[in-house]
Amino acid sequence: MIRILLAEDDSSMREYLARALEKTGYKVTAVDRGTEALPLLERETFDLLLTDIVMPELDGIELAQRAAVLAPDMRVMFITGFAAVTLKSGAVPKDAKLLSKPFHLRDLVLEVDRMFEVGTATEL
Template sequence: MIRILLAEDDDSMREYLARALERTGYGVKAVNSGMSALVELERDSFDLLLTDIVMPELDGIELAQRAGTMHPSMRVMFITGFAAVTLQNGAMPPEAKVLSKPFHLRDLVMEVDRMFEMGSAADL
């Protein structure tokens, strides 16, 4: 089972995304901050870091940079309402995907499926 670490500080968005990904067959560990995500990355490994960019304490870009050092083969996808600003920032991991809010759950699952060459987005 593909394991996803979801870092999202908005409670309702985090729960919504986690449920949708779990329904389509992904294993999801959801945390409410970048710092909490780092703790999880020290304990365990994941196939995908799915993170909001704008979070208190530790933003998603810095989280992704640290995660890449800890787990170089882990993939990264950003979810954000600030995509235009993000795309101008040269600090993003080169292989990272960016999904701009608002988005449909089908779009999120389709992008995750593409990253792992699977096909569950039609279920949403």
């Protein structure tokens, strides 16, 4: 089973995304900030880091940079409500995806499915 670490500071968005991904068969561990995600990355294995970019204490880009050291094979997808945020070349994993809010759950699941070459989005 594909394991996703979701870091999202908005509680309703975090619960909404976690439920949708779990409904389609993914195992999701959800946290409300990057500083809560780091200890999990040190002791558990995840296939995908799904992170908001703008969060308190530790933003999603810095979290992804630290995660790349702890889990270099883990994939990364950013979600953001700030379309103007640009990802600097070399600052994030080269294959990281970016999904801008608002988005439909189907779009999120399709992107995750594509990353792992599975087909669960039809369930939404």
